[in-house]
Amino acid sequence: MMxxxxxxxxxxxxxxxxxxxxxxxxxxxxxxxxxxIFLPPGASAESPVPVVYWLSGLTxxxxxxxxxxxxxxxxxxxxxxxxxxxxxxxxEDVPDDPDKAYDFGLGAGFYLNATQQPWSSHYRMYDxxxxxxxxxxxxxxxxxxxRSVMGHSxxxxxxxxxxxxxxxxxxxxxxxxxxxxxMAVPWGQKAFSGYLGLDRQSWREWDASVLMETAxxxxxxxxxxxxxxxxxxxxxxxxILQEVAxxxxxxxxxxxxxxxxxxxxxxxxxxxxxxxxHAEALKG
Amino acid sequence: MMxxxxxxxxxxxxxxxxxxxxxxxxxxxxxxxxxxIFLPPGASAESPVPVVYWLSGLTxxxxxxxxxxxxxxxxxxxxxxxxxxxxxxxxEDVPDDPDKAYDFGLGAGFYLNATQQPWSSHYRMYDxxxxxxxxxxxxxxxxxxxRSVMGHSxxxxxxxxxxxxxxxxxxxxxxxxxxxxxMAVPWGQKAFSGYLGLDRQSWREWDASVLMETAxxxxxxxxxxxxxxxxxxxxxxxxILQEVAxxxxxxxxxxxxxxxxxxxxxxxxxxxxxxxxHAEALKG
Numbered sequence: 001m002m003x004x005x006x007x008x009x010x011x012x013x014x015x016x017x018x019x020x021x022x023x024x025x026x027x028x029x030x031x032x033x034x035x036x037i038f039l040p041p042g043a044s045a046e047s048p049v050p051v052v053y054w055l056s057g058l059t060x061x062x063x064x065x066x067x068x069x070x071x072x073x074x075x076x077x078x079x080x081x082x083x084x085x086x087x088x089x090x091x092e093d094v095p096d097d098p099d100k101a102y103d104f105g106l107g108a109g110f111y112l113n114a115t116q117q118p119w120s121s122h123y124r125m126y127d128x129x130x131x132x133x134x135x136x137x138x139x140x141x142x143x144x145x146x147r148s149v150m151g152h153s154x155x156x157x158x159x160x161x162x163x164x165x166x167x168x169x170x171x172x173x174x175x176x177x178x179x180x181x182x183m184a185v186p187w188g189q190k191a192f193s194g195y196l197g198l199d200r201q202s203w204r205e206w207d208a209s210v211l212m213e214t215a216x217x218x219x220x221x222x223x224x225x226x227x228x229x230x231x232x233x234x235x236x237x238x239x240i241l242q243e244v245a246x247x248x249x250x251x252x253x254x255x256x257x258x259x260x261x262x263x264x265x266x267x268x269x270x271x272x273x274x275x276x277x278h279a280e281a282l283k284g
Numbered sequence: 285m286m287x288x289x290x291x292x293x294x295x296x297x298x299x300x301x302x303x304x305x306x307x308x309x310x311x312x313x314x315x316x317x318x319x320x321i322f323l324p325p326g327a328s329a330e331s332p333v334p335v336v337y338w339l340s341g342l343t344x345x346x347x348x349x350x351x352x353x354x355x356x357x358x359x360x361x362x363x364x365x366x367x368x369x370x371x372x373x374x375x376e377d378v379p380d381d382p383d384k385a386y387d388f389g390l391g392a393g394f395y396l397n398a399t400q401q402p403w404s405s406h407y408r409m410y411d412x413x414x415x416x417x418x419x420x421x422x423x424x425x426x427x428x429x430x431r432s433v434m435g436h437s438x439x440x441x442x443x444x445x446x447x448x449x450x451x452x453x454x455x456x457x458x459x460x461x462x463x464x465x466x467m468a469v470p471w472g473q474k475a476f477s478g479y480l481g482l483d484r485q486s487w488r489e490w491d492a493s494v495l496m497e498t499a500x501x502x503x504x505x506x507x508x509x510x511x512x513x514x515x516x517x518x519x520x521x522x523x524i525l526q527e528v529a530x531x532x533x534x535x536x537x538x539x540x541x542x543x544x545x546x547x548x549x550x551x552x553x554x555x556x557x558x559x560x561x562h563a564e565a566l567k568g
Binding site: 013014015016019067068070072073120226228245259260261263264266268269 | 294297298299300303324351352354356357454510512541543544547549550552
C-alpha cells in the first residue's frame with residue numbers, strides 16, 4: 001500500500017450520513033494507521049463541509065469516540081465531518097513500552113514528536129494529526145480546509161497543544177477532562193521523559209500551560225470537567241491552566257460538571273454543546 | 285449472594301441521570317446475571333418512572349445497547365428508565381454450544397424457556413425477562429409497573445413474543461431488524477431444535493408470526509429494518525409478519541430504512557423515534 005492510498009475497512013450508514021473506517025500507510029509514522037471519518041448527509045465536492053478532529057485518550061483507538069460519544073447525530077444536523085485518528089503508531093515494527101503499561105507506548109502517543117530512541121522513528125503523532133492526516137482528508141473527501149480540534153484526557157492535551165502551536169490553523173478548540181499541564185503530573189512526566197528525554201526544557205513546547213503564556217493567537221477554549229473524575233486532582237488539574245489563562249488574558253471557559261466521571265458517559269452528555277460551539281466558529 | 289440481592293458493579297452519571305450496572309443471582313436461570321438500568325433525572329419513590337426493557341441480539345451483553353445506542357439522552361428527556369438484561373444465562377455451570385457457535389448457547393438464549401437437556405435447567409430467559417427481572421426492578425428502583433419492550437434482531441424476536449404472549453403486560457412494543465418467524469429461518473431453526481427439540485409443534489408458542497394469528501391483544505407494533513442488512517433475506521424476513529398482520533388486522537408499521545445495515549449505527553439513528561413512540565404509550 002502506497003502513501004496516500006486509502007483502503008476502506010468498514011462503512012456504516014448512520015443518521016443519514018456515513019461512518020467510514022480506513023487503513024492507510026503513514027509516511028510520518030512509518031506504519032499502517034486506521035482512522036474513521038463521519039461524513040454528514042449532503043457533503044459533496046460542490047458542498048464541502050468543515051472538519052472536527054477528535055483526539056482520544058489513553059488506550060483508545062478511533063472506535064471509542066465513534067461508537068460511544070453519540071456525536072454523529074449532531075454532526076449530521078450541523079453539517080460537520082468528524083475525523084477520529086488512533087492514539088499512537090501501531091504494528092509489529094512499532095516499539096511498545098517493555099512493561100506494556102497503558103500510559104506509555106502503544107495507545108499512548110501523547111500527540112507529540114518523540115526525540116529519543118527507540119521512539120523517535122515512529123512516535124510522531126503531532127505531525128500526523130496536524131499535517132499528514134488533514135492533508136490526506138482534504139484530498140480524499142468532500143471536506144473544506146476549515147478545521148477545529150477537540151479531545152479527551154490525553155487527547156484534550158493534544159487538542160490544546162495543536163491549537164496553541166498553530167495560530168490560524170483551527171477555528172475552534174475544546175476539551176473534555178484534558179491533561180493541561182503534563183510537565184507537572186505523573187502521566188505527562190512519564191511520557192515526556194520517555195519520548196523527549198530528561199531535559200525538561202524540551203518538554204515546554206508540548207505543554208498547554210506553558211504554550212499559553214506566549215500564544216500568538218488567543219483562540220477561545222471550552223473545557224468540560226467532571227468533578228467525580230478519578231484523575232482530576234492527580235493528572236488533570238484544570239486550575240493550573242485557568243490560572244495562566246486569567247493571567248495572560250486567554251479566553252477560556254471551564255465548566256465543572258457535578259457528578260460526572262472520566263468516561264464516555266460524561267463525554268456523550270456534553271458532546272452536543274461542544275459540537276454546537278465548534279459549528280458556530282466553523283461556519284461563522 | 286441471595287436471590288433478590290443486588291451488587292452494584294458500576295455507576296456512571298450520564299445526561300443528568302444514572303447508568304447503573306448490577307450483578308444478582310437469578311433463581312429462574314440458576315446463575316449470576318448482570319444487567320444495566322438507566323434512571324432518568326428526577327426518578328424517585330415519589331415520582332416513579334415507567335420502564336422500557338431492551339432485549340439485545342446474538343452475542344451481546346447488556347453493554348452493547350448501553351454504550352452504543354445513544355438512548356439515555358432521550359430517556360432522560362422523556363423521563364423513562366431503561367433496563368438492558370444479558371442475552372443468555374452465563375457462568376461456568378451454564379452449558380454452552382460445544383462448537384462455541386455465536387448463534388446458540390451463551391449469548392444466544394433466544395428469550396424462550398428451554399425444554400431439552402442440558403439447556404432446560406438454565407436457559408429460561410423468557411421467564412427471566414418477563415417475570416423475575418421486572419419484579420426485581422420494580423422492588424429495587426424508583427420505577428412504576430408501567431412497562432414496554434423493544435429489542436434488536438434476536439432481541440426483536442424476544443420483544444415481539446413477550447408482548448404477543450402477555451396481553452396487558454406491556455404498553456408498547458417495537459423492534460429493530462427482528463427475527464419475526466424463527467421457525468422459518470436458520471437461526472431460529474437451530475435454536476429451537478436445540479432448546480425445544482425436534483417437535484415443531486412446540487416451537488409455535490415462541491414464534492411471533494404464529495402467535496400473532498391468535499393474539500388476545502392487538503398492541504400496535506413498530507419495526508425499523510435496514511434494507512442493506514446482510515440478514516434481511518435469510519434470517520429476518522419482515523414480509524412474513526407483515527402478511528400475517530394484514531390478514532388478522534394486527535396494527536403494525538414496518539419502516540424500511542434505505543442504506544442501513546444490522547449494526548448499532550442503524551439502531552442509534554432511529555432509537556429516538558422508538559423511545560418517543562414508547563413514551564407516548566407509557567405516559568398516555
